[in-house]
Amino acid sequence: MVDDPQAHPATQEDAPRPRRKGLYILPNAISLAALFAAFYAIVMAMNGRFEASALGIFSAAVLDSMDGRVARMTNSQSAFGEQMDSLCDMVSFGLAPALIIYVWALQGLGRFGWMASFVYCAAAALRLARFNVNIGVVDKRFFQGLPSPAAAALVMGFIWVMDDAGFKEASQIDWLAWSAFAVTLYAGLSMVTNAPFYSFKVVGGRRTVPFAVIVAIALLIAVINIHPPIVLFALFCIYGMSGYAVYAYKKSKGRPVSVIATSTDDPDEAGLHR
Numbered sequence: 001m002v003d004d005p006q007a008h009p010a011t012q013e014d015a016p017r018p019r020r021k022g023l024y025i026l027p028n029a030i031s032l033a034a035l036f037a038a039f040y041a042i043v044m045a046m047n048g049r050f051e052a053s054a055l056g057i058f059s060a061a062v063l064d065s066m067d068g069r070v071a072r073m074t075n076s077q078s079a080f081g082e083q084m085d086s087l088c089d090m091v092s093f094g095l096a097p098a099l100i101i102y103v104w105a106l107q108g109l110g111r112f113g114w115m116a117s118f119v120y121c122a123a124a125a126l127r128l129a130r131f132n133v134n135i136g137v138v139d140k141r142f143f144q145g146l147p148s149p150a151a152a153a154l155v156m157g158f159i160w161v162m163d164d165a166g167f168k169e170a171s172q173i174d175w176l177a178w179s180a181f182a183v184t185l186y187a188g189l190s191m192v193t194n195a196p197f198y199s200f201k202v203v204g205g206r207r208t209v210p211f212a213v214i215v216a217i218a219l220l221i222a223v224i225n226i227h228p229p230i231v232l233f234a235l236f237c238i239y240g241m242s243g244y245a246v247y248a249y250k251k252s253k254g255r256p257v258s259v260i261a262t263s264t265d266d267p268d269e270a271g272l273h274r
């Protein structure tokens with residue numbers, strides 16, 4: 001007599017267990033390294049070492065530019081990695097710069113100081129949330145609003161330049177504290193504008209570039225080496241204003257200024273969804 005399989009249903013213990021999914025270590029390790037750099041920057045600011053604090057945020061920005069590229073190159077993208085990257089970005093380029101600029105200069109302005117710091121922090125959160133939900137419908141050549149690493153670089157670059165110039169008690173110097181207030185608000189509000197900032201995503205990777213581009217990069221490195229705080233801050237300022245220049249240029253030419261695509265067939269949206 002042959003046993004009927006249905007007469008002996010498989011127990012829960014006999015059923016195969018779903019295979020536990022692991023995590024990709026390399027891109028997530030880079031994200032954690034960026035988070036550590038931001039944490040280090042906060043600690044250095046608490047100890048009054050603002051130059052080291054600025055270098056910590058810049059290191060976090062470099063690492064942040066690497067984790068996504070490494071994930072794509074090694075085919076190790078994951079939903080966990082995307083969420084991990086966003087959370088690390090919020091700390092590295094939202095919370096950390098807001099706290100550091102407050103400790104450095106804004107605490108002397110009372111309510112105006114913490115208001116500017118909070119506006120920057122909230123704008124970073126809003127910018128990252130908007131980026132995550134619009135990632136599939138934005139022109140890859142541009143960012144919608146100033147990217148949070150660039151906003152953090154603008155704020156920390158200002159701190160680095162002034163600290164390098166010898167201003168050690170910025171909260172006690174009225175004009176410097178109000179300048180920090182203006183830079184913080186500008187960087188924060190620029191993150192939530194619709195101005196298109198060039199993403200540089202079409203440069204590098206698997207695309208070839210002319211030999212002159214490599215020469216230009218070498219010259220740029222040499223120029224930065226002349227005086228890193230001033231040169232880097234100047235570059236951050238130029239990029240921080242470039243989006244508004246592009247917006248004004250497109251507006252004057254009657255071209256679409258939005259980087260959001262609503263259709264893949266509209267000729268006015270050529271270049272989107274690429």
